Amino acid sequence: MSSLSSPNETPARRERRKEARPGELLQAALTLFVEKGFAATRSEEVAQRAGVSKGTLFLYFPSKEDLFKAVIQENIGKLFPLWSDEMQQFQGSSSDLLRHCVQSWWTQVGATPASGIVKLVMSEAQNFPEIADYYQREVIAPGRELLCRVLARGVASGEFRPMDVSQAVYTLIAPMIFLMMWKHSVGACAPSAQMKDPEEFLQLQVDLLLHGMTSKAS
Amino acid sequence: MSSLSSPNETPARRERRKEARPGELLQAALTLFVEKGFAATRSEEVAQRAGVSKGTLFLYFPSKEDLFKAVIQENIGKLFPLWSDEMQQFQGSSSDLLRHCVQSWWTQVGATPASGIVKLVMSEAQNFPEIADYYQREVIAPGRELLCRVLARGVASGEFRPMDVSQAVYTLIAPMIFLMMWKHSVGACAPSAQMKDPEEFLQLQVDLLLHGMTSKAS
Amino acid sequence: MSSLSSPNETPARRERRKEARPGELLQAALTLFVEKGFAATRSEEVAQRAGVSKGTLFLYFPSKEDLFKAVIQENIGKLFPLWSDEMQQFQGSSSDLLRHCVQSWWTQVGATPASGIVKLVMSEAQNFPEIADYYQREVIAPGRELLCRVLARGVASGEFRPMDVSQAVYTLIAPMIFLMMWKHSVGACAPSAQMKDPEEFLQLQVDLLLHGMTSKAS
Amino acid sequence: MSSLSSPNETPARRERRKEARPGELLQAALTLFVEKGFAATRSEEVAQRAGVSKGTLFLYFPSKEDLFKAVIQENIGKLFPLWSDEMQQFQGSSSDLLRHCVQSWWTQVGATPASGIVKLVMSEAQNFPEIADYYQREVIAPGRELLCRVLARGVASGEFRPMDVSQAVYTLIAPMIFLMMWKHSVGACAPSAQMKDPEEFLQLQVDLLLHGMTSKAS
DNA sequence: TATGAATGAGTCTTCATTCAT
């Protein structure tokens, strides 16, 4: 436009805010949703925490549910394409790839507030079918697909025993889901019930699975 | 009403019902809570399904939350003393005992509506701290204790390798929790995400664990 | 029930209120809707004017729209069956019957708050399609049908000239609608625009029509 | 932008548009108000349809209400001076003049979107007293005055019987108002209730009136 | 002039719980 007139112009403050808003709101929503639950978080609280008025929230997200969907996408959904690429380029053994997957998930979801989103969705799925659908499409399906590909890779290379990968994935999913649910429900309320070392638990689970699955072990 | 009938006849239906009331309410609550969720179930629905009026429900249970607690106790809490006894009297190997535990849990909780209660509690724990406390006391603690004893039994007899039982139990708990959560959240909403054969999955998990844990396997 | 025990019992106060409530609410709604319009009347105002709380209103009418429908039925809809009977039994000439119809309408609707309802429905029809449907079914259709029967009666007896009754009715409807609209819009706001003598106007209109319609007149 | 072009060329499109803005906004408002109602039309929609931003609308019209007033003036108010002139110069009989008036109204209002404005004003008059006042001043008063003059002309010439013209005008106004209200409320919602041939209806009404009014008829 | 981001007042409806009967 007028880029020729001012050499190092920056967007007007108003403009910069406009671009920053969605992120600020998403961040606020993530924190509050995880802390208080989706239903228990008032839209206005989210707006306040992001430093804007109620109306502004609805300027960027047509509804509270859409805000939730965006939070899912921002914190989890967008990881799958990246992971998919990583997997494609991975050079090592399938065991290592599997370990890498679980590790990545732990680092980027399990150990972060995003884990609260997973817990939330599983908790509220019944009450918000549209969110459940969205989650199924954007998270569950890609997630399963990714893990299935990893298992299939191992089977194809002869590293893993032949198996029904579409069922076997649950063996990987289960400990992850468990960890997130536990952390954000009983773990959050009764410190005594908290898990001591989730990462070690995860390690153990994966080792167990690999030993059970690798050809050499049998 | 029954004033015309003989005084020493069997208690009138009304009176017999009177004693059955709490149980009927509990049954109705279980069904509805599992089907629609805790928040989405109206107290009046519970009363209606039990054939009494809204007021009567509050005569037996001071609040909806208390009703929930009673449902937990009735459907899950009361199982632990029984299981504890069973365990005490079990004669076989610790592997078999472990399998038996998981089997019992599956039969009496996992495959029944009670599994929905577990899902519900994990979902609502944050919103109802009192319920979380209650659950921790009446379910989690006894459950962990029971499984810890089983593992310790195996270790003591030399059947299992030495281990930190208090962490190892999570390896058993995880697939159970996962199964219940999955079934009642994504599984209930997206048929495509449903698990095909939960029992087989469970079997597999236990086998995996036992192979990884038993001395002979190493 | 126990009617044999107490000779002249009356329903408990609570009970009597229950039966009186709908009427009280309907009355309050009629007044407020006519005075302020449907959209501009808050549900709570209606409840307050009826001396109950907001919640109670929704105990008797599932929604504000349903309340409106009930107001229509109560104040206008229920008149048609009565009028239909009257017409059936009318013995005089069709001219007299027509005059009687218009007279009845004026006495029971035009000159009463019910006229405000008609104005309201015509005003809000676009914004509340469901109400428009209801009104069409419960008021317009029966009203037209009634007037058509009257005209047909006159034609059949040779008192009126042959005509397309289904279009001719509008000649009768028009001045009534006009009177109600005028009274509740410009008439209500600008006293100077108010009609002086609506009844005389109506008389004049009917006379004009009858002159035009009666066979002898031609 | 146009700084590169010759200074004395025809006004740039932008500038020409600038002067056309109010008219475009008025046109857009007319269409939308009639289609969706006043309250249901968002200011932004009007602006959008006129190809400008929300802010610009408020630059030309201080409020939505003022926009409405301008729409009234533009589509109805400005007709009366013209009609008044026409009447002044009319040479034929008063019957013909009356027919001409009704005809003109039908052509320029009744059959055009302007009829929707009349309906709207009558609907919203209570909620917007200022609009009601404005309408009374700019439309009702001049309209009545015009018709009164026509009737008085007929009476003065002996063509019509003596009458209270200030009341008699309603006999002319009624069918017009009715037609507009009907078309834009029930007629718009329930096709079955729509009038078949409004023009014929109008004709009939006028004939009826003239028969009743002309001296010869008595 | 023109823009469009931001504001915040306003309202229907649900439902756990109470209490007069």
Place this chain on the structure above:
DNA sequence: TATGAATGAAGACTCATTCAT
């Protein structure tokens, strides 16, 4: 005990209007 009428707090979302740019 049992009933069910009554209560009232709580929350998402819209949109006319403003004002910094």
